[in-house]
Amino acid sequence: MSLLDYFKITKVSSASVAKERLQILVAHERSFKNQPSYLPQLQKELLQVIQKYVNVGQDSISVNFEQDDHQETLEVNIVLPDNHTKKS
């Protein structure tokens, strides 16, 4: 199953919810233990980029970060407000 298939499965169950959502996943497979992680800093910069495109407050953003010896995953879930599109 590809990751895109995963999104296709989950969208069915969430289609009943009217709110638009934006979900960002970052997975880093690591060869070596004890490397310094740059994902927390990366997360901040990713959110800054996102906020160029959509009006979204900090309270609409939930972040989940998991780490073990071989992999780090960063999951950011954003519920978009009804009038979220920024005019350029």
Place this chain on the structure above:
Amino acid sequence: MSLLDYFKITKVSSASVAKERLQILVAHERSFKNQPSYLPQLQKELLQVIQKYVNVGQDSISVNFEQDDHQETLEVNIVLPDNHTKKS
């Protein structure tokens, strides 16, 4: 199954490969059809952010973008070179 579980499953099958990998997924559930998509532009900016942290060339990056009426998904897969960490 959560998206984090998906990564836990896939990392077993890819653990035999020595290369480090970075995978980024962006999924946008949309309420309305025919909205202009900002994901292609967002993709460029995300890659610029990533390249602040890791040395990675264009030939190591593969991008998959899918779009239908209700959802867009952007998948970026990066194979990191052995000496990819940038000194800050």
